[in-house]
């Protein structure tokens with residue numbers, strides 16, 4: 183299993199995986215056009231036979247803040263460390279870019295706590311974070327939990 187940067191040919195899989203999770207209320211759906219536009223944010227998990235099993239995106243918000251979003255692992259391979267590998271690769275990328283704080287808006291509080299994130303008030307995040315929220319079907323009644331991790335930036 184490897185974690186690698188996504189390529190255009192991966193994005194239909196990513197869309198299907200995220201839609202499946204969104205239908206179960208686990209995360210918010212993203213249109214395929216939005217995924218294409220943000221292709222460079224995405225990582226995918228690829229198995230030995232070349233099939234895909236998960237995805238995650240690191241989206242930069244401000245000079246010292248990025249978001250881990252669209253994290254999903256195929257149901258058949260959950261609990262095997264893929265979610266951790268995807269998040270840790272995002273955090274390493276953020277560190278390399280000189281970003282000191284990464285946040286997530288999530289229903290998976292237990293998982294992100296296990297990854298070293300802690301809960302914060304949504305209002306503690308800068309307003310710039312909320313630019314996407316206007317397009318969310320739940321706006322303005324967001325029921326996700328805001329979680330942050332401070333990382334030692336490389337520069």
Ligand SMILES: CC(C)(COP(=O)(O)OP(=O)(O)OC[C@H]1O[C@@H](n2cnc3c(N)ncnc32)[C@H](O)[C@@H]1OP(=O)(O)O)[C@@H](O)C(=O)NCCC(=O)NCCS
Nearest residue numbers: 208209253254255260261262263264265266288292293296
């Ligand atoms: C959340 C999700 C990505 C986790 O992926 P996963 O591959 O099953 O997680 P991992 O196997 O890498 O788990 C990593 C660690 O977190 C722990 N963990 C996983 N889920 C947990 C939870 N709900 N509460 C507490 N700990 C949890 C695991 O026990 C594991 O611990 P360890 O490394 O000490 O052994 C996966 O369940 C998923 O795709 N869920 C649906 C989509 C979703 O909710 N995405 C989050 C949107 S922000």
